[in-house]
Amino acid sequence: MQLEGIEGRVAFVTGGARGIGRCIAETLAALGARVASGDLVRPEVAGVLGVELDVTAEQSVDRAFAEVERELGVVELLVLNAGVLIAEPFDALTPENWHRQLAVNLTGAFLCARRVLPGMRRAGAGCVVAVGSSAGKTGGGTAAAAYSASKAGLMTLAKSIAKEYASAGIRSNAVAPALIDTDMIKGIGDFRDRIPLGRYGTPQEVADVVAFLCSNHASFITGEVVDVNGGFVID
Numbered sequence: 338m339q340l341e342g343i344e345g346r347v348a349f350v351t352g353g354a355r356g357i358g359r360c361i362a363e364t365l366a367a368l369g370a371r372v373a374s375g376d377l378v379r380p381e382v383a384g385v386l387g388v389e390l391d392v393t394a395e396q397s398v399d400r401a402f403a404e405v406e407r408e409l410g411v412v413e414l415l416v417l418n419a420g421v422l423i424a425e426p427f428d429a430l431t432p433e434n435w436h437r438q439l440a441v442n443l444t445g446a447f448l449c450a451r452r453v454l455p456g457m458r459r460a461g462a463g464c465v466v467a468v469g470s471s472a473g474k475t476g477g478g479t480a481a482a483a484y485s486a487s488k489a490g491l492m493t494l495a496k497s498i499a500k501e502y503a504s505a506g507i508r509s510n511a512v513a514p515a516l517i518d519t520d521m522i523k524g525i526g527d528f529r530d531r532i533p534l535g536r537y538g539t540p541q542e543v544a545d546v547v548a549f550l551c552s553n554h555a556s557f558i559t560g561e562v563v564d565v566n567g568g569f570v571i572d
């Protein structure tokens with residue numbers, strides 16, 4: 338894939354040790370970005386700076402971004418990808434699991450964006466992409482209330498940032514994937530027959546859209562949520 342506007346830029350991907358985040362980090366690196374990837378355990382990805390990061394802890398966020406700034410420079414592309422799904426029906430949803438999913442999926446994104454946006458504003462440029470979910474539009478299946486609420490919040494956060502920072506030259510968008518073949522969806526059942534394209538998506542199919550949104554080819558796109566779901570949700 339050839340995309341203009343990514344080569345040489347500093348990118349940070351949260352939750353980049355595995356799955357979709359790992360693929361996004363590899364894809365941006367292959368396009369010539371200088372990429373850092375943060376996760377609970379320091380990611381080991383060839384050609385990518387791995388840093389330890391717990392997005393729910395402000396000090397950890399500060400430490401991780403300071404390390405990236407020291408090693409690579411000011412972050413210009415931020416991918417808010419870290420996420421957890423605890424699939425359980427509302428009856429069984431404990432306050433602890435509610436808070437956990439909101440803390441990682443939504444508050445974690447807020448803490449990372451808050452750390453990065455002042456530098457982007459000073460630079461007069463930047464790009465944020467949040468990895469939301471179709472569940473944030475639909476409410477999910479029958480066992481994902483907290484996850485769905487957190488993703489709805491995250492996609493709205495991406496829109497709010499788009500509005501507040503457009504005049505500073507910063508774009509902010511989200512992707513809304515569904516049923517991408519990663520560890521996250523193992524054990525939630527088989528939904529292939531409910532996907533019009535007849536299969537699960539791949540992390541690469543999400544990473545390609547994230548890379549496009551980070552690139553100059555998306556220079557007039559901000560505040561958008563792009564579905565990547567094989568037709569699972571058509572709205």
Ligand SMILES: NC(=O)c1ccc[n+]([C@@H]2O[C@H](COP(=O)([O-])OP(=O)(O)OC[C@H]3O[C@@H](n4cnc5c(N)ncnc54)[C@H](O)[C@@H]3O)[C@@H](O)[C@H]2O)c1
Pocket residue numbers: 351352353354355356357358375376377378390391392393418419420421422441445468469470471513514515516517518519520521522
């Ligand atoms: N797989 C899907 O079908 C699907 C669908 C829609 C949205 N998503 C979203 O895509 C993103 C990536 O999911 P995935 O499928 O690759 O799942 P995954 O579980 O393979 O990866 C999630 C990553 O986030 C990391 N993470 C969790 N808590 C963290 C924290 N506190 N700080 C830093 N990192 C943390 C995990 O360690 C893991 O590496 C998530 O936000 C998920 O909600 C996935």
